[in-house]
Amino acid sequence: MDSRAVARISLFAAMIAVLGLLPTFQLPVAGGVPITAQTLGVMLAGIVLGPRRGALAVLLLLFVVALGAPLLAGGRGGLGVFFAPSAGFLLGWVPGAFVTGVVMQRLAKAPVVAAALMAAIAGGILVVYGCGIVGLVIVAHMGALQAMLATAVFLPGDLMKAVAAAFLAKAAEQAYPAALGHRT
């Protein structure tokens, strides 16, 4: 891996952290569940960096969090977050970013908005929720159906983020064609 890849992965990890620290987008939608731009950053990692590098950027962020840096939305961090009931969602970010990148590459011929929307929904929602639900079933001994209902609260917000990711990808490509370089 050349230094260009290392720098992009590292700075993207830092960007996901910054998106989570911003209070600007904590919209109280969907029954008071706070929504941050952090998972938007996870979707963008797969869309912009591609499967491998996107997943590595997310993995790097989680590693720095595990080392004790309070970089998750709401200033959370440390080893404890990996033992909380929601740990499955957190760990699901890694395969989530990977699948986002894979779908993005597969749909290389489709328009950017459509490809990015599909990619963000497949990776950023389906995969992440799948991992989160499995986590709740294992750690919290919830039934699969109960866990699914409990996570449905977050769905409207995350769908909004997938749409946002699609338009951001389009705008980024227009302004800086090299932004989505991994697709070609």
Place this chain on the structure above:
Amino acid sequence: MMGGYLSRTTWLHRLPAGLKLLMVAGMSVALLPVQDWRLLALWLAVVTGIYGTLGRDAVRRLCVLKPIVPLLVIIGGLQGLSTQWKDGASVVLRLLLMVLVADLVTMTTTMSALMDAVEPLFRLLRPLGVNSRKITLSVALVLRFIPVLLANWRAREEAWRARSRRRVPLRIVVLFLIETLRLADQVAEALDARGYGRAGRQP
């Protein structure tokens, strides 16, 4: 739950980081089969006691559990309704216990000590293409560039606010994203210029 290192040195600070990590890993495995809520409550009392021995700052950290309390109540309630209240209690106690134990490590271990403790693991993974030197560099880059990117974002936000009374729109994330990518390429050039990427040059 909340990241944060206790600056006042306690007895737990003096234990090696690797040992503390092993203890957390060992406890998470050992506690999985425990079903008896009384045993788990006893352990919880022991761990809370440990927080007590670390001083007032450590005890105050217990408050940061507040955000997960509603979730724990829901989990315990569902479990209690579908089976027995005892099962609900043991699930909730085990979750609380593990979060508190893991946070003990975060509170009493510096980042660099943890980094040193996990480095042998990365060396074991070298055949899989894991390069511990690059990981160290990446971690340093993340920590260094978070304040830079945050300042960058604030500048964009301020520029918007100076020109419009409307809320800051999500689309300024685009500018932020592009700026981050450009910055990354500059950092890569700077690394190359200093001979970073060349094999065999580094000690």
